[in-house]
Amino acid sequence: MTGPRRRVLELLLGAGEPVKAYDLIARFGTDGQAAKPPTVYRALEFLERQGMVHRIASISAYVACTGGGPAHAAAFLICDCCGATQEVHPARGDSFALAAEAAGYVIERTTIEGHGRCPACRVAA
Amino acid sequence: MTGPRRRVLELLLGAGEPVKAYDLIARFGTDGQAAKPPTVYRALEFLERQGMVHRIASISAYVACTGGGPAHAAAFLICDCCGATQEVHPARGDSFALAAEAAGYVIERTTIEGHGRCPACRVAA
DNA sequence: ACTTGTGATGTTATCTCATAACACCATTGG
DNA sequence: CCAATGGTGTTATGAGATAACATCACAAGT
Structure with a gap:
């Protein structure tokens, strides 16, 4: 460092x-x-x-990064209203991972991002 | 059009x-x-x-787009080796959607992309 | 027919995002 | 001592996307 x-x-x-x-x-x-x-x-x-x-x-x-070990996968919830972002950690064996496996793909790296409204902005609207 | x-x-x-x-x-x-x-x-x-x-x-x-109705969400499996890309459709209520709900977020649009190797490139390697 | 509004296009210029390429320096291990 | 490696500084440029404004086609209202 x-x-x-x-x-x-x-x-x-x-x-x-x-x-x-x-x-x-x-x-x-x-x-x-x-x-x-x-x-x-x-x-x-x-x-x-x-x-x-x-x-x-x-x-x-x-x-x-907030939480998660070294070199871990992460997913994000992003509020388009205020910019707040929350990191979440997808469960192993979720439907996307299953779909990848079913298609014969070996996935090494994922980009999982959801855009919408955080709790505060949802109420404010 | x-x-x-x-x-x-x-x-x-x-x-x-x-x-x-x-x-x-x-x-x-x-x-x-x-x-x-x-x-x-x-x-x-x-x-x-x-x-x-x-x-x-x-x-x-x-x-x-391959399949899916008008204005649908999609997820992608992308081969970093040959560039092949497959569109998949995440199940409703998958773990990411659940995590979003648990966090109080209302998600309107998702970006879900997995990078790795397609079946053909996996064999070739 | 006029005209007004809407949505699409053409064009110029510019902005944002990211990296190539090269020089230089410090550390380490033979 | 001296390569090899990895980090940094610097210049320049490549790649991705949009702002702003002019123009055009068409449909609706009068």
């Missing part, structure tokens, strides 16, 4: 919600100086390999 | 696998002329609304 990696993780943990890569780039320097893109992307790549950070493909954003 | 929309759908059906937006743009003109990006992106947006095309977020590509 080196300087840039620590800094990116720190920013993600501080945000507590998904952050866009270029927002991380902009906030990278403690003095307000932006980082160069590869600095942040390389840190994200590392943190993702470690399972400390996840990429949320449907919104091209990154979020610090 | 207008000209550009028909053309984009035709390209996707002809490909039979996920195609990148800029590949569609490049192949758009029957005379080899490329389209302008908005032409293709607007067609994709329309086709996606109709449920005739799906976007695969994890690889930023688009694929013609």
Whole structure:
């Protein structure tokens, strides 16, 4: 865990919600100086390999992991209203995994993201 | 169903696998002329609304729908080896949907994509 | 027929997201 | 000492997507 990696993780943990890569780039320097893109992307790549950070493909954003061991699979519930995101852990042998098996596929990595409304926004609407 | 929309759908059906937006743009003109990006992106947006095309977020590509009614949810099995993609339809009440419900989220749209190896590539390896 | 509204298209420009390529530096193990 | 490895800094560019505005076709209302 080196300087840039620590800094990116720190920013993600501080945000507590998904952050866009270029927002991380902009906030990278403690003095307000932006980082160069590869600095942040390389840190994200590392943190993702470690399972400390996840990429949320449907919104091209990154979020610090909450729970789960090293290099684990994760699924996300994302509120389109307020941006809140919750990490959940799909059960082994769920219907998607079964469908994959039935089709003869060996799945190594999943992207599972649900968009909708969180409890708070559901009430507010 | 207008000209550009028909053309984009035709390209996707002809490909039979996920195609990148800029590949569609490049192949758009029957005379080899490329389209302008908005032409293709607007067609994709329309086709996606109709449920005739799906976007695969994890690889930023688009694929013609195989089965499923209008505006249905879909999940994908993607072979990282040969690019083959299979559309599957998650059962209602699978573990992800249950997790969402338990968390109080109302999910309107899902992105479910599994990466791995198709039967053919699994044997080949 | 006029005209008004709507939805589609064409076009230019730009924005966002991500990576290639190369130079440099530190650590480690032969 | 000196490769080999892995991390970082920097420049530049590639890839994905959309904003904004002009134009066009068509149907509905008067």
